[in-house]
Amino acid sequence: MSDFRLKAFISVAKNLSFTKASKELYISQPAITRHIQELEAKYHIALFERMGNKIKLTRAGEILLEHSERIVEDYKRLEYDLHLLTNTYAGELRIGASTTIAQYVLPAVLAKFVDKFPDVKISLLNSNSRQIESALGEHRIDLGMVEGIQHTPNIKYTVFMQDELVAVVSNRSKLSRRDEISLCELPHIPLVLREQGSGTLDVLEAALLPYSIKLSYLNVQMFLGSTESIKRYLEHSDCMGIVSFRAIQQEVLEGKLKIIDFKECRIERNFSFIQQYGQDTGLAAAFIQFAMHYNKEI
Known part of the structure; x- marks a missing residue:
């Protein structure tokens, strides 16, 4: 229109x-x-x-x-409000999601949403959390989904679900003999972690801070850009990874990977929707409402 x-x-x-x-x-x-x-x-x-x-x-x-940006956004709101009269949704929704969410959480929600609202055209940008926040600020996406720590003061964060970061190793690794480790041992263990700018690394850094452990103290063998890469790397090494529990459930069930508990704490975080303040109507709002409802059912 x-x-x-x-x-x-x-x-x-x-x-x-x-x-x-x-x-x-x-x-x-x-x-x-x-x-x-x-x-x-x-x-x-x-x-x-x-x-x-x-x-x-x-x-x-x-x-x-x-x-122009305000006008285009107003048109989107107008289309949304008119479609509400007939209880239908149509239009374009540009979503950006951090890697873990895009791979392990969002696909099921998207499939259900598109099935219910087939006239909505959805595009998905997959990147790390900081890049998704940047994309929202640059208006390249209408709605973002990020992990962990809130970075940007002019962005509205709405918690969607909780997640946990866990230490994981290959079942063939020497480390698999352990059932738990202390955080103070991490500097002595070879690690493979997510890249700078990822929500996973930000949350890990914050979790280690109370124990006076900096990322620079860790024995990081490699930083990788996706959890899938970390999982494949672990299968062929004696390293330990720290990743989302949601990302490794299948491999744990299959006996490929083993979770090792932290003695001192659980490293928990939130998955959140992000929006510009004042941009809380339209298809983005409809998708958030749908996803929240879907999350309560699973």
Whole structure:
């Protein structure tokens, strides 16, 4: 329903590239250029300053971007409110989720949601928690789902479910003879952990702080970008990983991996939805309500 020229302009403004905008919106680059030219002709002002192969927003472009984002968001709210009258939902919902949530939590919720609301088109960005927060701030997604610690003051966090980080090793590892370890032993154990910026690493760092253990004290053999990579690595090494319990249940049942308890504590965290303050209506709100209801049933 909204003016597609505004969507094209927002995409070019965010990417500072006509080529990237055409790929993002699945239309040709000449079509993107035409939409921008039509806006510039309508307002009789240049929106971008061309510098060889690069572009940047003019002051007029910055003003139009600020208003365009609000207009597109208002159209989304309008569509949502109108669909409420017939108890149906339609439109586009861009979700961003941290790796653990995207792989082990979200697929079942998405399948149920799409089955119930087939007219909703969903896209999913999968990255670590800090990158998802950045994507929300840059309006590349409408709704985020992240792990652990709240980072950004201008983002609203809504807890979705709880999770636990556990120490895990291969059943063929020498470490598998242990049933529990002390946190003070961690600096002497070879570890494979998630990468910087991941919610998992942030939560682990916070959990170790009361025991005066810094990440720099740990014997980290490798940082990996996904829990799946950590699990596969553990199967062929004597290292220990610290990952979400939800991610390794199947391997534990199959006897491939073993959980070793921490003596001092349980390392717990939250999975949370994130939104911009004031953006609590529309399809994002409908999805949150659905996911919360679904979570209570499982």
